[in-house]
Amino acid sequence: MNTDKQLKFRNTARRGAKWLERGVEGLFTASGWVSIVIVLLITIFLFKEGFGLFQSPTVEKGYVLCVHPSNPVERLNASQIKHIFDYETTSWSEVGGADLEIRPFRFEEIFDYYAEEEFGPDYEFLPDKLAEVVAGDEGILAFLPEQYLPADRSGIKIVEAGNITVTDFFGGREWLPTSTPAPQFGALPLILGTLWVSFFAILIALPLGMGVAIYMSELAGERMRKVLKPAIELLAGIPSVVYGFFGLVVIVPLVQRAFDLPVGETAFAGCLILAIMALPTIITVAEDAMRNTPLAMREASLSLGATQWQTIYRVVIPYASSGISAAIVLGIGRAVGETMAVLMVTGNAAVMPTSLFEPIRTIPATIAAELGEAPAGGAHYQSLFLLGCILFLITLVISVSAELISKKQRQAV
Amino acid sequence: MIEAKNVNFYYGDFHALKNINMKMERNTVTAFIGPSGCGKSTFLRLFNRMNDLIEGTRLTGECLIDGQNIYDKSVSVVELRKQVGMVFQKPNPFPKSIFENVAYGLRVNGMKNKKEIEEIVERSLRQAALWDEVKDKLKKSAFDLSGGQQQRLCIARALAVSPTVLLMDEPASALDPISTSKIEDLIYALKKEYTIVIVTHNMQQASRVSDNTGFFMLGELVEFSETKKMFLNPDKEQTQNYITGRFG
Numbered sequence A: 001m002n003t004d005k006q007l008k009f010r011n012t013a014r015r016g017a018k019w020l021e022r023g024v025e026g027l028f029t030a031s032g033w034v035s036i037v038i039v040l041l042i043t044i045f046l047f048k049e050g051f052g053l054f055q056s057p058t059v060e061k062g063y064v065l066c067v068h069p070s071n072p073v074e075r076l077n078a079s080q081i082k083h084i085f086d087y088e089t090t091s092w093s094e095v096g097g098a099d100l101e102i103r104p105f106r107f108e109e110i111f112d113y114y115a116e117e118e119f120g121p122d123y124e125f126l127p128d129k130l131a132e133v134v135a136g137d138e139g140i141l142a143f144l145p146e147q148y149l150p151a152d153r154s155g156i157k158i159v160e161a162g163n164i165t166v167t168d169f170f171g172g173r174e175w176l177p178t179s180t181p182a183p184q185f186g187a188l189p190l191i192l193g194t195l196w197v198s199f200f201a202i203l204i205a206l207p208l209g210m211g212v213a214i215y216m217s218e219l220a221g222e223r224m225r226k227v228l229k230p231a232i233e234l235l236a237g238i239p240s241v242v243y244g245f246f247g248l249v250v251i252v253p254l255v256q257r258a259f260d261l262p263v264g265e266t267a268f269a270g271c272l273i274l275a276i277m278a279l280p281t282i283i284t285v286a287e288d289a290m291r292n293t294p295l296a297m298r299e300a301s302l303s304l305g306a307t308q309w310q311t312i313y314r315v316v317i318p319y320a321s322s323g324i325s326a327a328i329v330l331g332i333g334r335a336v337g338e339t340m341a342v343l344m345v346t347g348n349a350a351v352m353p354t355s356l357f358e359p360i361r362t363i364p365a366t367i368a369a370e371l372g373e374a375p376a377g378g379a380h381y382q383s384l385f386l387l388g389c390i391l392f393l394i395t396l397v398i399s400v401s402a403e404l405i406s407k408k409q410r411q412a413v
Numbered sequence B: 001m002i003e004a005k006n007v008n009f010y011y012g013d014f015h016a017l018k019n020i021n022m023k024m025e026r027n028t029v030t031a032f033i034g035p036s037g038c039g040k041s042t043f044l045r046l047f048n049r050m051n052d053l054i055e056g057t058r059l060t061g062e063c064l065i066d067g068q069n070i071y072d073k074s075v076s077v078v079e080l081r082k083q084v085g086m087v088f089q090k091p092n093p094f095p096k097s098i099f100e101n102v103a104y105g106l107r108v109n110g111m112k113n114k115k116e117i118e119e120i121v122e123r124s125l126r127q128a129a130l131w132d133e134v135k136d137k138l139k140k141s142a143f144d145l146s147g148g149q150q151q152r153l154c155i156a157r158a159l160a161v162s163p164t165v166l167l168m169d170e171p172a173s174a175l176d177p178i179s180t181s182k183i184e185d186l187i188y189a190l191k192k193e194y195t196i197v198i199v200t201h202n203m204q205q206a207s208r209v210s211d212n213t214g215f216f217m218l219g220e221l222v223e224f225s226e227t228k229k230m231f232l233n234p235d236k237e238q239t240q241n242y243i244t245g246r247f248g
Ligand SMILES: Nc1ncnc2c1ncn2[C@@H]1O[C@H](COP(=O)(O)OP(=O)(O)OP(=O)(O)O)[C@@H](O)[C@H]1O
Pocket: B011, B014, B016, B034, B035, B036, B037, B038, B039, B040, B041, B042, B043, B054
C-alpha cells in the first residue's frame, strides 16, 4: 500500500519533469530558429534595398537629357554627364560625337533666354520654348524635366543614360551622391578608405595588443594583473564618441604637428584612434585564450628545458591560436564597423586614398553622415544600403577566413 | 647523486616539507610513498625546480645534484631541467603530432639536423617501448593515443633530451594493469642509464621497482631505507601501519 503510493507519486513527478524539460528544450530550439530568421531577414532587407540602386536611373528621376537631333551621340554614362556639367569635358568628340563644343544647359537657364511673360500665365508655352532652345544649338546638352518636354519631339533627341550599373558603383572613383544632373555613386574610395584605415589600425594594434596580452598572461605578477585587467576592460566600455573627442582634441593636433601637415584630420589619425579602440578587445580576448593554456602544458614544456619564451611561442600561442584569431577578428570587426570616432577624426573626404596623411572617408562614416539627408527610397538612400551590404560582406569574409586559418593552425600544431 | 640537506619548503605560510635529509645514489630507483598531501610531489618537484613556477613559495636548506646546489645563483634552470627530466601524474602530451612531441625537447635545444632528430625520436620511442605501436602513425596527433600510450610518449619525450635523472610523479596512477606493468618494466630497464625517483601510491609497485623507499607523512620523511627492509621490517611503527594498510 505504502509502496504503491510512492510509485504513483514518483511517476507523476517524472511526467511533470518531462513536460518541463520538453518545454525548456522547445524554448531553446525556438530561440535558435528565431535568431537565424532575424539574421536572414536583416540580410535580405539590406540586400533588397541595396540592390534597388541598380534599378535607379543615372539621371535624377523625372528628368531627361536632350541633344540636338543632328547629334550622333546616343548614350552617356554617369561620369560623362557629370564631367560635362562640370565643364571638364567640353567637346562632343570626347564622348563619341562630332568635334563640336558642348553647351551644357540646365532647365533653370531657360529663364535667362526668355522673359517671364513669354511662357504664358500657366507656363503653357514652356515646352515649346525649351524645344526652341534645343533646336537652336547643335552643341547643346539639355537637362530637362520630363513634364515640360514638348509634345512634338521632332526638334529634340533624348539621350539614353540608362540605369546605374554595377561598374559605376564598384569601379567609380567619385562619391557625389547629391550632384545634379547625375549623382555619382562611385564607392571605390569609401571601400578602399575603410580597408585602408582598418588594415593600418590592425597593423598597429595587433603587435601592441599581443605584446600586452603576453605580458599580462605570462609575465606580469598577480598584483599587476589585478590592476591592469579591469583598467583594460574599462577601456573597452568607453563609448566611441568619447574616443572621437579624445582623437579630435589629442591625436589630431598631435598628428598634425608631428608630421607637419596642413590638417591633422587624416587617415593616420583614424588608424591611431581605431588601434586604441581595438586594443582592449584584442588584449582581453587573447589574454583569456593564453591563460586558458593548461598548466600541465607549460610544465611539460619547461620540464624539457624550454625557456619561458620558447614555451610561450611554441606551446602557449599555438594552444591559444583559435582564441587569438578570435581576438584579431573582433579587433578588425571593431575597426571596420567603427563609425563615430572615425567620422570625427578622418576629415571625411571621399577621395581615393593615396597616402595615410590625407583626409579619407570610410563606409560607416558615410552611412552615418548621409542617411539622415537621403530621401527614403531614392538612389542615394539605396546606395547607402548597398554600402551597408559591402560592410556586411567585408566582415563576413574576415570572420570566415579567420575561422579557416585557426582551423588550419589547430590541425598543424 | 642526489642529495637533500635540511630542506624546508613553504607554500606561503604553510610548512609543506619539514627538515628533510636524503641521499639517492646514481643508477638507483627511489620510491616515495605516503598518504595524500604529505608532500611527495612537492619534494620531487624541488629537483627540477618546478616549484619555482608557484608564486609565494620559499625554500631553505640545500638540494644538491652531484655536489652542486641546484638553487645556487650560478645554476641555469633551463640547463638543470635538461639534466633532470620529469614525467607527470596525468599524461600531458602537447597538441602536436607524436613525432613532434618527442622532438620538442630537441628543437627547443636548437637541434636542426633532421636526420639526427629522427634518430633520437626513434631511439626514445624504442626505449619507452612505444615504437612498435606508433611507428606507422608518427604524424598523427598524440591525442589519438590511449592513456597508457600517451604516458609512455611522455616518457619518451623526457628521454629524448638525454637527462641523467628522471623524476616520475605517479606515472601509472591513471593506467590499467597492462600499461602499468609496461611502465614498470620500462623503469627497470631505464635504471641502467638513469637515476630514477618515482612517487607512487601503489605499495606493490614501490616494492617491485625500487631499490630504496622513502615514507613521508605530514611533510616529514618518517623513514628512508632499502626497499626490502622497508617492506619486510620497517624501523617505525607508522611505516608498518601504512604499508600494511592499517594507517588511519
Ligand atoms: N600550489 C600549492 N599551493 C599551496 N599549497 C600547496 C600547493 N601544492 C600543494 N600544496 C600543499 O602542500 C601539501 C603537499 O602537497 P603535495 O602535492 O606535495 O602532496 P602529495 O604527497 O604529492 O599528495 P598526493 O599523493 O595527493 O599527490 C598539501 O597539503 C597541499 O595542500
